Amino acid sequence: MIARRSQKIVFSLAVLYLLMLVAAAIAAPLLSPYSPSEQYLDRRFHAPSLDNLLGTDNLGRDILTRLLYGARSALIVGLVAVSIAFSLGGLVGLLAGMGPKHIDSVLMLLMDSLLSFPTILLAITVVSFMGYGLVQVMVALGVISSPVFARLVRAETLSVKTEGYVEAARALGTPPAKIVVKHIIPNIMGKVIVQCSLTFAQAVVIESSLSYLGVGTQPPAASWGLMLKDARNYLAQAPWMAMYPGLCLALTVLAFNIIGDSLSERFNPRLG
Amino acid sequence: MDESAPLLKIENLNVRFSHRGKSVHALRGIDISFYKDEIHGLVGESGSGKTVTATSIMGLLPRPSAEIISGSVFYKGKNLLLMPEDELRTYRGRAISMVFQEPAKYLNPAFKIGGQIEEMVMLHMGLSKVAAKARARELLKLVGLGRDGRVLDAYPHELSSGMKQRAMIAIAISCNPDFLIADEPTTALDVTLQKQILKLIRTLKNIENMGVLFISHDLGVIREIADRISVIYAGKIVESAGKESLFNKPMHPYTRLLMLSIPDARHRGRKLATIPGQVLDATSTPEGCLFAPRCPLAEQRCFSLTPELVEHEKGHLAACHFAGKSWNL
Numbered sequence: 052m053i054a055r056r057s058q059k060i061v062f063s064l065a066v067l068y069l070l071m072l073v074a075a076a077i078a079a080p081l082l083s084p085y086s087p088s089e090q091y092l093d094r095r096f097h098a099p100s101l102d103n104l105l106g107t108d109n110l111g112r113d114i115l116t117r118l119l120y121g122a123r124s125a126l127i128v129g130l131v132a133v134s135i136a137f138s139l140g141g142l143v144g145l146l147a148g149m150g151p152k153h154i155d156s157v158l159m160l161l162m163d164s165l166l167s168f169p170t171i172l173l174a175i176t177v178v179s180f181m182g183y184g185l186v187q188v189m190v191a192l193g194v195i196s197s198p199v200f201a202r203l204v205r206a207e208t209l210s211v212k213t214e215g216y217v218e219a220a221r222a223l224g225t226p227p228a229k230i231v232v233k234h235i236i237p238n239i240m241g242k243v244i245v246q247c248s249l250t251f252a253q254a255v256v257i258e259s260s261l262s263y264l265g266v267g268t269q270p271p272a273a274s275w276g277l278m279l280k281d282a283r284n285y286l287a288q289a290p291w292m293a294m295y296p297g298l299c300l301a302l303t304v305l306a307f308n309i310i311g312d313s314l315s316e317r318f319n320p321r322l323g
Numbered sequence: 324m325d326e327s328a329p330l331l332k333i334e335n336l337n338v339r340f341s342h343r344g345k346s347v348h349a350l351r352g353i354d355i356s357f358y359k360d361e362i363h364g365l366v367g368e369s370g371s372g373k374t375v376t377a378t379s380i381m382g383l384l385p386r387p388s389a390e391i392i393s394g395s396v397f398y399k400g401k402n403l404l405l406m407p408e409d410e411l412r413t414y415r416g417r418a419i420s421m422v423f424q425e426p427a428k429y430l431n432p433a434f435k436i437g438g439q440i441e442e443m444v445m446l447h448m449g450l451s452k453v454a455a456k457a458r459a460r461e462l463l464k465l466v467g468l469g470r471d472g473r474v475l476d477a478y479p480h481e482l483s484s485g486m487k488q489r490a491m492i493a494i495a496i497s498c499n500p501d502f503l504i505a506d507e508p509t510t511a512l513d514v515t516l517q518k519q520i521l522k523l524i525r526t527l528k529n530i531e532n533m534g535v536l537f538i539s540h541d542l543g544v545i546r547e548i549a550d551r552i553s554v555i556y557a558g559k560i561v562e563s564a565g566k567e568s569l570f571n572k573p574m575h576p577y578t579r580l581l582m583l584s585i586p587d588a589r590h591r592g593r594k595l596a597t598i599p600g601q602v603l604d605a606t607s608t609p610e611g612c613l614f615a616p617r618c619p620l621a622e623q624r625c626f627s628l629t630p631e632l633v634e635h636e637k638g639h640l641a642a643c644h645f646a647g648k649s650w651n652l
Contacts, residue, residue, distance in 0.1 A: 127367070178353060214427065216430055219423055219430075220431075221383060222381050222415060223415055223416030223421070223443060223494065224412045224414070224416035225442075225448060233431070233434075233442065234598070235432075236432055237433035237434070238433050
């Protein structure tokens with residue numbers, strides 16, 4: 052009982068945090084008097100103060116401002132990557148699950164080979180072919196994350212396909228396309244939504260990693276990974292430079308994972 | 324159409340299932356006719372081919388594992404087995420409909436009951452959303468769920484299992500089918516609910532003038548609801564007759580044994596009969612009568628000569644060398 056309640060509180064906190072993050076990212080220009088990229092060389096390495104609430108970095112830029120704009124790239128990358136992975140992987144999974152056996156084999160072989168590469172490595176490869184930048188990162192992440200969705204949707208489709216209500220729908224003359232839309236998709240959405248949440252978290256981490264490695268968001272644009280990269284050389288001198296972007300990244304990933312887990316339990320009460 | 328012609332007729336239906344080189348002869352030449360405004364009970368043990376018969380009619384045999392070796396299913400003179408899938412789909416749910424064994428599994432958990440009925444009538448009858456809603460309300464009233472509008476907006480998990488089965492029946496009859504297949508619709512329900520559902524099916528049959536195929540392993544249930552009864556054994560009809568005729572004078576020893584195995588209040592204290600052995604292994608195809616190995620009457624010729632399903636009295640068919648003669652178990 053107590054566990055249930057505390058779980059609910061944690062879930063609410065995670066949702067609240069993400070809502071605030073989204074609101075802050077959207078309202079960034081209103082919230083901050085500074086520009087995220089303009090350099091104030093007279094104000095380098097200022098510790099947190101009333102002027103710069105979270106301090107300034109090695110080029111005098113306001114950390115808080117850059118965090119807010121960094122949230123924008125993190126969230127947009129997550130959103131677009133998840134959308135691409137969801138549609139591409141979902142489509143492939145449905146085709147594999149509903150289609151004839153040879154289509155299933157070919158599609159899954161393709162997805163499995165994509166899945167066999169380490170994610171970051173594959174992301175760097177894709178980005179280096181398409182050129183550096185935020186758009187490339189989003190597309191690369193979307194494509195790379197799609198096999199997870201394809202596998203999930205296929206497995207769920209295969210299992211839902213044998214359910215009585217699908218058999219009943221066939222027995223009552225429902226055409227195949229309608230069976231997919233009305234009976235299969237609504238009954239697999241739960242698990243897919245959970246996966247969206249987890250993939251979102253993963254996308255945020257990878258975007259930061261790629262930016263940290265220099266192939267993602269390009270300076271002077273703001274990204275948490277880029278901020279960490281800048282901070283690396285001044286850890287002793289200005290620890291706040293690394294601390295806040297790191298904290299934001301950790302909290303965001305944590306929030307998405309908590310939401311994913313809670314939803315997963317809600318959709319599958321037997322696990323709880 | 325001629326009133327005395329069967330609504331649906333199965334002729335010499337042979338179905339085989341194959342999986343990884345093993346093959347199972349599920350139906351070995353089924354002959355059976357269904358008439359309008361009649362409840363035809365099909366009774367048999369597990370694995371005797373009751374459900375395969377139903378799925379064959381619907382054209383829903385699992386492919387590619389199931390194979391129809393021979394036979395035809397005529398509905399109003401048209402052979403359903405030769406019909407292309409697209410055309411068959413217009414019959415399913417509309418002309419021929421089906422109620423399943425476990426209502427909990429056969430209702431889509433993601434949609435409200437009302438929505439599931441509306442979908443059917445919009446699909447098959449081309450009703451508008453508003454008309455479909457009215458039809459759904461009317462149907463729920465018909466199956467006894469209309470007392471309040473609650474069921475219309477309820478999800479399947481909010482209903483009891485009896486209510487679910489009623490809702491399933493409402494969906495099945497939503498497009499005024501000519502023929503309804505009920506595959507063990509009461510097996511998952513307790514006895515009181517069973518009675519109610521049987522009564523409901525009978526009432527609906529009278530209102531809609533449907534032909535009904537009622538499948539059960541329970542001769543007691545069949546006795547309560549059916550007008551005509553066919554007994555299936557190892558993928559073959561062994562006896563088929565009107566209810567009175569069948570119970571008064573069973574012609575096949577298997578039918579007789581089945582009757583002795585149902586409890587009867589009039590014969591309290593009587594020991595219930597059991598039929599020794601088990602249903603024939605469907606992988607084998609022996610010579611002669613399929614029931615012979617378990618039959619107390621079996622003699623030499625039963626193991627070599629296959630008895631045909633023959634009419635021994637008017638409307639009373641049996642496939643046994645002893646049919647029409649007098650015998651006792």
